[in-house]
Amino acid sequence: MYGKGLRPLSIATVAMLALSLSLVFFYAPLDADQGFVQKIFYLHVPLAIVALIGFVIGGIFAIAHLRTDNRKWDAYSYVAIHISVIFGVAVLITGGIWAKASWGHWWVWDEPTLVSFLIVFLLYATYYPFRYAIEDRDRQARYASVFAITAGAFVPLNFMAVRMAESLVHPRTFATANGGLPGEMMFTFLCSLAAMALLWTTLVKFELTAKSASGQVKRLRRALDAPVSGGSSRIAPEVS
């Protein structure tokens, strides 16, 4: 069920990633201020935007879980947060590399944009120990949903707070009406953003498909009273 449409989605993702990479290196002009280093922008910013939106989507799935008590939504929320955390790791590392190249420092503690993203990332890093600490599956799913909603609401609030704060060195992306980017750069950026959004969706679907297959095997094993072999996860939510 979850695997339906995964193949065309994967093909679209690979095609879009290839297109965006081609645009980044062969079409988008060099930045007058930063030069070639600015190419990291087309990777770092879309990753950050998709990761933050992914956290909010995880919260929306968690609301659906609490409203319907359907475990499917808990699995959706878990997977959305999981993939967004992986994207978050990539944001922090690529951001550090860009900061080193532009500012000469891997990290600047006084900069609200950097620190706020780190806070959001660390908040979601606690999702796993919080979830895994609860043995009972129903309670685990409910508490994890409450966490996902609270943290998901914190993301836009945090974003607005950063926008209102005074920036020291980190630029405010799209601070002006036209985004502050020339046409070619804007087009390249939008393609990169679409590629990252497609990648996020594909990975979420891929993981949900694997979880669904695992859940079906467990159901089959239970129905047949088959012995349980080791190595299966007791903590990740099941999808049937």
Add this chain to the structure above:
Amino acid sequence: MLELAAILPLGAPALPLDEAGKYVAGAYIVFVVLLVVYVAIMAAKVQRIERELREVASFAEQRKGADREEVNA
């Protein structure tokens, strides 16, 4: 803020291509490596599911054979 401005090369000229290239390549390689690691972990999980499915299938076949022998007896 003044201290920060003192340590950061604000308004510094862009890095030359040979130096900037290392950072850009590094950032994109990190992204690809993360993606490959994730896909490798997922591939291992899919292999485990496949193995479990084979075990369940062979258990079901054994049970079917045992049931048939019981009926024949």
